[in-house]
Amino acid sequence: MTSAAAALERAVWDILASVEDPELPISIVDLGLVRDVQVDGEHVAVRLVPTWIACPALAVIRSRVRNALLSVAGVRDASVEYTYDQPWTLDRLSTRGRAQLTAHGLSVPACRFAEPPVCPYCGSHDVVAESLFGPTLCRATYLCRACHNPFERLKPPADA
C-alpha cells in the first residue's frame, strides 16, 4: 500500500469512529459494526456487520456511513454493504464501547446473554427479567430486587 492510500485508510477509520449508532450512544466502530475497509484510489468500500438483521436502523446507519465517507478529502465514491457471512457477537464490542454503554445505564453481558444478569446501578445479581422485548430489538428489560431500579440489558441475537 502506498503511503497516500494508507493515509486515506486512516482517515476513513477516523471518520467511521465519529459515526454514532442511532439507538445506542456509541460509535459504530466501538459497537463492532465495521467488518473491513478497502481503499482503491478514490474509491472506498466498507462492509458492515448488522447486529440484528431486523434492526430498523440499518438503512440509517448505511446512509450515515456513506455521507461520512464522502466527506473525507480524497474520497470520490463510496460503497457501503452489509455482510451476512459473520454473526455480530458481544466480543465485537470494544472495551471503550462497553464502558460507554455501562455509563449510559445499560447492563452489558460479558460473553453471553445466557449468563446471570447484573444490575448496572448496584451490581446485584438479585434481578428479575421483566421482558425479553424492550424498547429496541437489542434490549431486554429487568427489575433489580436489591435497589428496586428497573434497567435495560443489551440483548444480542440468541446463540445459534
Add this chain to the structure above:
Amino acid sequence: MPGTLAAIADPAVREAFREWLLRMADDELVIGHRHSEWTGVGPDIESDVAMSSIAQEELGHARALYEQIAEDEGGDADRLAFGRAAGEYRHAALLEQENEGWEYSIVRLVLYETFEVARLRLVAASGQEPVAGLAQLLTREERYHALFGETWLRRLAGGAPDGPERIQAAVDKAWPDALGLFEATPADALLQHAGVLRTSPGAECDAWVEAVRPVLEGCGLRIPTVTAREGGRRGVHTPAFEELLAQMTEVWRSDPEARW
C-alpha cells in the same frame, strides 16, 4: 458481489429457488402484519411490546429476503412486498388468518416458529450464498420468538377454568392451515433433485410434527387428525388476505415512487 440468485447457473434451479425465497419473504411479511395488529391491544404491556417487536422483526426479515431477490433483478424490495396482486403472493394460509383471540395468535406463533427455524436451517445448509449466511443469522433472531410463544402457551393451557379448552380449540383451528405450510410444489421437487434442499415437504412436515408434539403434549394438548388446507404456495388465498393486502399496501399504493 453477485446476489444469491445470480450465482445459480441453471435457470430452472434459479427460478425454483426464487420461488422459495419469495415464499419465505411472503410468510414473514404476512405474519409480521398480523402480529402487528396486537400493537396497543395486547393482554398486558410487556406482551404488547413483545408481539410488536416480533412483528417488527418478521417485517425486517421479509425486507432482507426481498432484497436478496430484488438485488439480482434490478427491482426494489418495496415493490416486491407491496406491488403484487393477491395471486402472486406465496405465503401459506396460516399466516393470513385473522387474529381470533390471543390464544389463536399464540398457537399460530408456536406452530410457525417451529417450522420457520427448521426451514432456515435448510436454507443455511443449501450452500447458496449469501442467503445461506443470512438464514444462519435469522435463526438467532427467531429463537426469542419461540421462547415467548412457548411461555405463553404453557400459561394459557394451565389457565383455569376454560384455558385448556380454548387453547385446544385454537390448535384445532390452526392445524389444517399449519399443514398447508408444507404444500408441495414443482419448485420443491426440483430443488431437492438439484441437491439444493436436502428434504421433501413431506419429510419436512413429519419432522415438524415431531418437533411440535412435545411442546403441545407437554401442555396437555392433543395433535389433531385432520388433513391439510392448501393453496397458498400456489397463490390461492382466503378472503382474509384480500382485506389484509388492501390495508397493508394502502400507503405504498398512494405513491409507489416515494422515497423515505
